[in-house]
Amino acid sequence: MREFGYRRADDVQGAVALLAADPGARLLGGGTNLVDLMKTGVERPALLIDVQDLPLDRIEVTADGALHIGATVTNSDLAADPEVRRRYPALAQAVLSGASGQLRNMATVGGNLLQRTRCGYFTDPAAPCNKRDPGSGCPAIGGEHHNHAILGASAHCVAVHPSDMAVALAAFDAVVTYETSDGPGELPLAEFYLPVGRTPHRETALPSGALITGLRLPPAPVAAVSRYRKVRERASFAFAIGSLAAALDVRDGTVQEVRLAFGAVASRPWRARAAERALIGGPASAEAFAAAADAELAAAEVLPHNGYKVALLRNLVVAVLTELTEEAAR
Ligand SMILES: Cc1cc2nc3c(=O)[nH]c(=O)nc-3n(C[C@H](O)[C@H](O)[C@H](O)COP(=O)(O)OP(=O)(O)OC[C@H]3O[C@@H](n4cnc5c(N)ncnc54)[C@H](O)[C@@H]3O)c2cc1C
Ligand code: SF4
Numbered sequence: 001m002r003e004f005g006y007r008r009a010d011d012v013q014g015a016v017a018l019l020a021a022d023p024g025a026r027l028l029g030g031g032t033n034l035v036d037l038m039k040t041g042v043e044r045p046a047l048l049i050d051v052q053d054l055p056l057d058r059i060e061v062t063a064d065g066a067l068h069i070g071a072t073v074t075n076s077d078l079a080a081d082p083e084v085r086r087r088y089p090a091l092a093q094a095v096l097s098g099a100s101g102q103l104r105n106m107a108t109v110g111g112n113l114l115q116r117t118r119c120g121y122f123t124d125p126a127a128p129c130n131k132r133d134p135g136s137g138c139p140a141i142g143g144e145h146h147n148h149a150i151l152g153a154s155a156h157c158v159a160v161h162p163s164d165m166a167v168a169l170a171a172f173d174a175v176v177t178y179e180t181s182d183g184p185g186e187l188p189l190a191e192f193y194l195p196v197g198r199t200p201h202r203e204t205a206l207p208s209g210a211l212i213t214g215l216r217l218p219p220a221p222v223a224a225v226s227r228y229r230k231v232r233e234r235a236s237f238a239f240a241i242g243s244l245a246a247a248l249d250v251r252d253g254t255v256q257e258v259r260l261a262f263g264a265v266a267s268r269p270w271r272a273r274a275a276e277r278a279l280i281g282g283p284a285s286a287e288a289f290a291a292a293a294d295a296e297l298a299a300a301e302v303l304p305h306n307g308y309k310v311a312l313l314r315n316l317v318v319a320v321l322t323e324l325t326e327e328a329a330r
Contacts, residue, residue: 004038005047009054012179012211018049020181020209027051027211029072029111032103037116041125042132051110056213059083065219071110071212075165076101078109088217090226090245094168097230100237110212113166113176113192114204117159117267118239120144130156131200138200146305147241149196150297152266157200158303160264161193162239164230167263169215170271171245172223178210185210193268200267222249222257225328229320230263231312240264242312248324250284258321260296262313272296275317284325286318293317 006028009015019025024046028034037043056070059081067083078084079095099107121127121139128136140148140158148158166189174189187205194202206212226247232238243263249256258279260272275296282288293314300310 002038002041002044004045006050007047008050008052012054012056012213015049015051015054016179016181016209016211018047019211022047025049027110029108030074030103030106031111032099032107033111033115037123040123042116042123051211052108056110062216067217069109069215069217071214072108073214075099075104075107075109075112078165079104086224088168088172088220088223088226090171090223090228090247091165091168091217093228094164094230094243094245097228097240097243098164109165109215112163113212115163116203118162119148119159122159131159131203134199134201141303144305145303147239147264148303148306149266150300150302150306150309151262151270152195152268153301154196154198154200156198157196157267159196159200159267161266161268162264163269164228164240164243164263166193167243167261167269168226168228168245169217170269171226171247171259171261172217172220175216175218176206177213177216178206179213180207180210182207184213186216189269190271196267203267220247220259222247222259225249225324226259227320227324229316231316242309242316244313244316244320246317246320246324248284248321248328250325250328253284255279255282255284255288260292260317262296265300265309265313272317274299279321284321286322289318289321290314 026045028048028050056072060068079092085092121129177186228245230240230243245261247259262270275292278292278295
């Protein structure tokens with residue numbers, strides 16, 4: 001590991017000023033992703049600015065009924081919060097499905113949003129990789145890609161975003177709030193992660209020098225009947241090979257409102273809007289759920305070894321929406 005400086009910031013403005021003053025500076029949340037990448041030389045910051053003492057560790061209900069979640073709230077505290085569990089159960093389930101207890105005690109909301117892909121070529125500095133070294137190529141396309149993207153990818157990168165938390169946030173229309181030396185700003189999650197296109201190294205629309213201060217979750221009564229289901233290669237301590245955050249409001253057998261977001265299928269959490277449109281106002285039946293999944297997955301472009309994800313996601317949609325329909329009927 002290269003030598004680097006370390007500063008602990010105790011207020012947001014101070015952290016942003018430190019970040020603006022040094023182009024080689026990086027923010028440090030729990031360090032569970034950044035420090036791993038520093039050990040292998042993928043990340044080489046000159047200075048780490050530790051944000052863990054910032055007053056951003058609260059979860060609060062705001063006057064308009066939204067939930068504000070601070071950026072340094074740990075994954076464990078987020079999953080245990082009574083308001084999150086009651087109003088957005090799929091979010092608590094998504095967070096709990098990730099990593100391990102020890103990691104969740106360290107990992108923060110801001111760091112989870114910005115964790116990097118687990119593509120094996122990206123994490124190996126000896127391999128070419130357009131995301132790490134723009135223009136060097138994408139060996140995953142002709143190589144190891146069984147857990148790579150089937151939606152929204154490009155000829156320049158087919159990596160998937162690894163966060164479980166962000167999938168539930170996408171379903172619930174979360175908004176990311178941030179601070180820069182020019183003042184505060186915010187980005188809906190739908191605009192936060194950039195399409196991969198020709199620039200896979202540009203992952204988010206955050207302005208440079210931005211510190212994520214938190215998330216706003218708007219009130220969403222439909223989210224109270226929600227679920228996160230993750231498929232992985234072993235029962236715990238593994239990233240998703242496909243996942244679904246779903247929320248459903250069914251009355252008299254008819255779908256009133258539905259939220260669907262897929263994980264591990266794209267470079268960002270994938271809000272399944274075509275599937276949602278197909279379901280609204282129609283019957284809550286297994287046939288309708290399967291047809292809605294097909295409407296979304298018609299856009300899938302598979303590689304030789306990741307085509308299984310199409311059937312996996314279709315089955316997840318049918319299974320989880322069927323369970324939520326039964327739950328609503330109780
Ligand atoms: C073995 C292992 C298994 C895992 N399994 C899963 C899993 O199954 N599902 C899952 O979702 N995750 C999983 N994770 C990932 C884990 O959740 C992330 O490492 C973690 O969420 C990152 O949070 P952190 O606070 O430690 O981020 P850090 O490592 O501190 O930072 C990550 C990035 O975010 C930036 N950053 C941090 N805070 C801010 C801020 N406030 N504003 C702007 N930028 C910021 C950093 O500069 C860095 O670029 C796993 C990790 C490990 C090591
Ligand atoms: S899929 Fe993306 S991250 Fe993986 S090797 Fe290709 S360019 Fe790099």
